[in-house]
Amino acid sequence: MSERRACKVIGQARTTQRYQPKNNEEKEKLRGRIIELAEEYGRYGYRTITDMLNNEGWRIGKDAVYTIWREEGLQVPQKQPKRGRLWLADGSCIRLRPEHPNHVWSYDFVHDRTHDGKAFRILNIVDEFTKESLATFVKRKINSQDVILVLAELFLLRGIPKHIRSDNGPEFIAKRLVKWLEGLEVGPLFIQPGSPWENGYVESFNGKMRDQFLNGEIFYSLFEAKVLIERWRVHYNTVRPHSSLGGKPPAPKTIQPKLELLAV
Numbered sequence: 001m002s003e004r005r006a007c008k009v010i011g012q013a014r015t016t017q018r019y020q021p022k023n024n025e026e027k028e029k030l031r032g033r034i035i036e037l038a039e040e041y042g043r044y045g046y047r048t049i050t051d052m053l054n055n056e057g058w059r060i061g062k063d064a065v066y067t068i069w070r071e072e073g074l075q076v077p078q079k080q081p082k083r084g085r086l087w088l089a090d091g092s093c094i095r096l097r098p099e100h101p102n103h104v105w106s107y108d109f110v111h112d113r114t115h116d117g118k119a120f121r122i123l124n125i126v127d128e129f130t131k132e133s134l135a136t137f138v139k140r141k142i143n144s145q146d147v148i149l150v151l152a153e154l155f156l157l158r159g160i161p162k163h164i165r166s167d168n169g170p171e172f173i174a175k176r177l178v179k180w181l182e183g184l185e186v187g188p189l190f191i192q193p194g195s196p197w198e199n200g201y202v203e204s205f206n207g208k209m210r211d212q213f214l215n216g217e218i219f220y221s222l223f224e225a226k227v228l229i230e231r232w233r234v235h236y237n238t239v240r241p242h243s244s245l246g247g248k249p250p251a252p253k254t255i256q257p258k259l260e261l262l263a264v
Contacts, residue, residue: 030058031068038074041240043212046074051247052239096163096189098129098201104189105134106165106202107172109142110209114219122229123150124209127158128165128201131242132250134158136209136233138226144174155184165189165199208236 007014030053037049044052046069050062098104110122123137123146137150151164164181166172168190181188191198213232219225237251 030060031072033058034065034068035072035074038069038072041212042216044240047243048241051241054247055239055241055249096165098127101127101130102159102161104128104163104165105161106199107147108167108199108202108206109169109171110206110214112214112219112225114222114225118222120222120225122209123147124202124205125150125154126202126205127161130250131201131205131245133205133233133236136229138222138229140222142171144171144177147171147174148177148180151181160184160186163187163189165191165202167191167196167199168193205236 001009003014003017007017033053033056034049037044037052041048046066047062049069050060050065053060053065096104104127105125106128107123107125110124111119112122113119118140120138120140121142123135123139123142124133125135125137126133134154135150137146139146164186166188171177172188173190178188196203209232213229217228219228236249238249240249241247242250
């Protein structure tokens, strides 16, 4: 059967049989960049990759990125469940919402181990309004005096916040820390015991650090852990898009200060 008759039978234009796809160099460059980002940041989904591409100067929508994502068989990470704001049984809201930079900071610990099995702790401090990671202090054991030293360094660099939110860990409720904060007119905000969702900002940051970084790293020494964790903090602040900030990183143009204590 001729091409003319075959196309007439199925009702298809003959020009479709003669079409030769043209190589789109720009699209192939985009495809290559998407694959590079997906390989480097394996836990980022296509929406986050889209924001990163736009921050790099590409003008591309999430649907186009998703098409390439599917064509290349890239895996989309599972979505994290959303958390609502905290309400008491009588309907009153007890969470103080951040209203401006340096209004409310929050801090908490993350635990990990070096390759030899020895444990270490990470003190994470986050500005709840800007979503910026202010410090990731790494040490085998961290006590209330260490917390004071880290905060004192941050206060000099960033200014003094109005409030600091935390759980009721012994390092955070220590009398000398609470008295020191009161002297600086910083109001501590302690969450209810057994209610980590009340400290949702830093808990969210801790989860991203665990899922997107710590779970994929082997630290052969504490010094290596300090260097790599600080490098990831700078990446989080300056490169990684944040959904609540319209796909922008928390501090894309900010020079990230490095605490001298991190090298101790």
